[in-house]
Amino acid sequence: MSYILKFQDIGLEDLGLAGGKALNLGILTAAGLPVPPGVVVTTEAYDRVAGSLDLAAAASDPARARAMVMSAPIPDDIAKAVRQFGDVPVAVRSSATAEDLPYASFAGQQDTYLNVVGGDAVLDAVHRCWASLWTDRAVAYRTANGIDHRAVSLAVVIQEMVQSEVAGVMFTANPVTGRRREAVIDASPGLGEAVVSGAVNPDHFTVRDGRILERRLGDKRLAVRSLAGGGVEHVTTAQDAACLTDAQVLALAALGNRVEDHYGAPQDTEWAIDAGGELWLTQARPITTLHPVPDGPPGLRAYFCFSLAQGLTRPITPMGLSAFRVLSASISATVFGAPVADPRAGGTAFHEAGGRVFIDLTPVLRSSLGRAIVPRVFDVMEARSATVMRGLFGEPEFSLTQRSKWPAIRRGLRLARRYRIPVLAVQAVANPEKARKRVDQVGASLRARLPLPAGVSPLDHVERLLATQMIPVLPLILPAAAPGFILLGLATKLLGGKAGPGEVQTVLRGLPHNVTTEMDLELWHLAERIRKDPAAARALRDDRSGARPPGLDDFLARYGDRAVAEIDLGLPRWREDPSHVVGVLANYLRLEDASMAPDALFAKGAAEAEAMIAELGRRAGGLRGRFVRFALGRARALAGLRELPKYYLVVALATIRELLWQVGAELAERGSIEKAEDVFFITLPEARDAGDLRATVARRRDEYDREMRRRHIPRVLLSDGTEPEAVATAAPAADGALTGTPASSGVVTGVARVVLDPVGAHLEPGEILVCPSTDPGWTPLFLTAAGLVMEMGGANSHGAVVAREYGIPAVVGVPRATESIETGQRITVDGTSGAVTFAE
Structure with a gap:
């Protein structure tokens, strides 16, 4: 055996024999690229030396596992095969079978030995x-990436040393901005x-299209x-000039x-230039941190991550994405009057990458017209994306080509006429109660169309619901909810400087007719009923296996269609798996202070809102004051309906x-x-x-898990891989504070709780919730939170609206909040100024 x-x-089929690093060196050699010659000691040698050791069981104690390998004897035939490469100085590098792969680089996780001279030294380096x-680092990396320790083996590269005058690393895409090429x-x-x-x-260079864009010299000491x-030494140097000429930089690129x-x-490559000026490639591995780019039309495009805006940092299942394609085609036909030839392929604006939806x-x-309207919508729904979008206005690739607003206006008028939007909006302002009843009828009509008709296959009915039944709900409900926000904006303009910071937002506290708020309060009332039943409360607190709280089935009968990440129909609904709801109920029982009860705070918020309407009307005075009171009153009566379109879509998805x-x-x-x-x-x-889809399913499950x-998910991504937000440089906030969009006024200081997934999350009453984003599945946590900090969102995004309704201070759109804040830190959230500061 060799x-x-x-x-x-080394061939493409030899990963299991040669490991990732050696496989790449073999591929580069076969491609005629300048790779120093070398060999690989295959995994068969490692398996023969270490195969009988129970190393996976010893993984909890890496030092013991290493000692077991080092004490294992090396058979004579393997030792003889390795010693023959000691005649010239070599580099000895580890090459694991789960290394330098497209999804896990394992860079630096195993050891490398440079300038090894002599057969015995080479054998010892291979053993090490x-x-x-x-x-420790290799075991931790495998654990973090979900790679079974028993499934990994190790080959070892033995490669002739390049005695380099200059060497370093080169990424062929910018790892910070994501920009390809x-x-x-x-x-x-x-x-x-x-x-x-x-x-x-080191010296640092950036090159694109044959031009050196950046040249920043390091001290190189x-x-x-x-x-x-044999071996290496570390030498103190003094070189202020660049260690590469421009010609060498361009040759490297x-x-x-x-x-x-x-x-x-x-x-991600490693390279070296020897004394004769020859350029060598010593290693190459995929850059695994770059977010995949949507596959769209040629030319520079800008994509907005719809998944992230909806509160999903996780990928969407393949069937969930497939459903979105059909829904996007339905939007194209319903809203824009442009039917798509193949609805299953999706609308022209729909794209996906990394299991996420991009628009x-x-x-x-x-x-x-798009520049005039869409950023303003983003201002209140996803403020950071609005900033990024405006930053692209000056780019030549996105210069105006559609200057006339009339084509879009005509499409909008046709849509308004088809669905009687102006008439229904006026009726909603005139009679909010009648508008709410009409919206309830829209929901009832959709529910009536959901059951499987006789003689229709389940798959046919699925495609019919996605293609024709769900999206038309949106323009039917819009005329009831939108006037509330329009009137809120009009009142704000009329008040001018007579309204202080956050005072108009107070009007939206304790907002009625919000299906998500009603759900959260119903869950709180269920917790209160359980509290009065000592046996049920004890079982819930003790987390007894199989214990099902009394009243839970009634709650699920009404709200069981909901879920965390509920826009992905590939994820279980609460009716299927109520563990998250049970965990929230257990958390509610920890709240003992009656004055902090969510229903009491909600009622208090509603009273404050009514009082603020009266006060703002008084300040405006006269006829203007009467209109301000009317407009703000109607805003309270109608704005809560904003949650219904998504709610009905989620019901259909269930x-x-x-x-x-x-x-x-x-x-x-x-x-x-x-x-x-x-x-x-x-x-x-x-x-x-x-x-036969079994192999497809296995591959996609692996991709989904990765x-x-x-x-990190980019909110806006260009087709060349650039993340515009990473390119922009914002001025640092004073005293290290984090800044975002003020979403719910008030100031609170408390202990932070960073939550990346609400399922099973534990939030002590009075803690400040710090999270990437939210959807309705998160909102039960809001009832015991003292404040909210969110990476995504704007003043009218879902989390902001619910925070206002519960009267908790909130700041949204805070870049990298979940990385900058740690659980247990005391922070102050100023929902009026948009600042998050760290307590002493």
């Missing part, structure tokens, strides 16, 4: 590389280890050099483009989910998928074709 493979003999599969190069004299390890401040007898073109994806903003940016379970059961019976729930990892067209671990 334990050695030359680079040129094997043991480094069990370093923009090379970022760090360089320093000596071996590249100084740059890779972060031991030196340290160099790593090879020693004559050109080499990076060749590497990326060969792989078809951005790469093409390019036509909006190029339209004078029915569609039930129908898809039937489809999944049939596909599983045929053998197309393993089990019924796999239907949520295929698409509607695939469900109809019903081929995307679940992605923490």
Whole structure:
């Protein structure tokens, strides 16, 4: 059995034998790229040495696992095969089978030994590389990425040393801004280890389209050099001039483009230039941190992440995305009067990347009417995206091409006429109660169309509901809710400077007729009833297995269609899995202060709102004051209906989910998928074709699990990979404060609780909730929160509205709040100024 493979003999099928690093070096060698020659000691050698050791069981104690590997004897034939490469100085590098892959780079997780000289030294370095599969950092990285310790093996690269004069790293896409085809190069004299390890401040270059865009020189006070007898030394240096010429920088960037073109994806490379000026490529791996770019039309495009705006940092299941495609086609036909040839492919503005929905903003940016309206809508719904969008107005690629507003206005008028929007809006202002009854009828009519008709297949009914029944609900409800916000805006303008900061927002406290608020308060009332039943309360507090609180079924009968991340029909509804609701109820029982009870605070907020209406009317005075009181009163009567369109869509999605379970059961019976729930990892067209989809499901589950671990999602993403918000530089807030959009007035100081997923979250009464974003599934947590800090949103986004209704101070649109704030820190949330400060 051979334990050695030359680079040129490594094929694409050899990952399990050569590991990720060696596989990439083999691919680069075969492509004719300048790779120093070398070999790989295959995983068969590691498995023979360490295969009998129970290392997975020892993973909880990495030091013990490493000691077990180091004490394992190396068979003579393996030792002989390795020692033969000690004639010239070599670099000995670990090459794990879960390393340098498109989804997990494992950069620096295992060990590397440079300038190894002599057969025994090479053998010892190989042995130490094997043991480094069990370093603390490697074990932790595998655990964080969900990789089974037992599934990983290790090969070792032995590669001729490049005695470099200059070396470093190069990313073929900008890792900070995400911009593709923009090379970022760090360089320093000596071996590249100084740059890779972060031991030196290197020279930094940015290159795009054959031009050096940025040149920033480091002090380069340290160099790593090879020693004559083997090993390396760290040498203090003094070099103020650039260590690379412009020609070398451009040659490196050109080499990076060749590497990326060969792989078809951005790469993180290591390189070296020897004394003769020859350029060598010593390593390449995928850049795993870049968010995938939507596949759209040619030219620079701007995409808005709809998923993130809806409170989802997690990916959407493939079937959930497939449903969104059909819904987007329905929007195109219903709202814009532009039917799509293939609804299953989605509307022209719909795109997806990384399991998330993106909307093409390019036509909006190029339209004078789009620029006038959409950023103002974002101002109140997603303020940070509005700022990013306005920042793109000056870019040549997004210059105005549709200056006339009339085509869009005519489309809007046709939509208004078709759905009688102006008439219904006037009627809503004249008689809010009648408008609410009409909206209830819209919901009842939708519910009546949801059950499966006789003689219709579940899949046919799913596509019919998505294509024709759900989206028309939006323009039918809009005329009831929108006038409330329009009147609120008119009253604000009429008041001018007579309303202080946050005072108009007070009018929206304790807002009636909001289905989400009603749901939260009903859950609170259920907790109160359980509190009066000692046995039920004790069972809930003790978290007894299988204990089902009395009254829960009645709550679920009304609100069981809801869920966390409920716009994804691939996720269970509360009716299927009520564990989140049960956890919230248990949390409510921890609130003992009657004055802080949510229903009492809600009633107090409503009283404050009515008092503020009277006060603002008095300040305005006369006829203007009477109109202000009328407008603000109508705003309270109508604005709460804003939640109903989404609520009814979620009700429909719950029915569609039930129908898809039937489809999944049939596909599983045929053998197309393993089990019924796999239907949520295929698409509607695939469900109809019903081929063998088991491999597809497995692959998509892996992709979904990897995307679940992605923490940062861009709110706006350009088609060249640039995240505009990462490019913009904001002035630092005073005294290290975080700033965002004021969403609910008031000031509160308390202990922060960072929550990334509300399911199972524990929030002590009086803590300040810090989260990425919210949807209605989060709002039960609001009832015991003292304040809210949110990374997404604007003044009228979902979380902001609910926070105001409960009267808790809130700041939204705070960049990287969940990373900057730690659970347990005392923070002050100023919902009037939009500042979040850290207490001493």
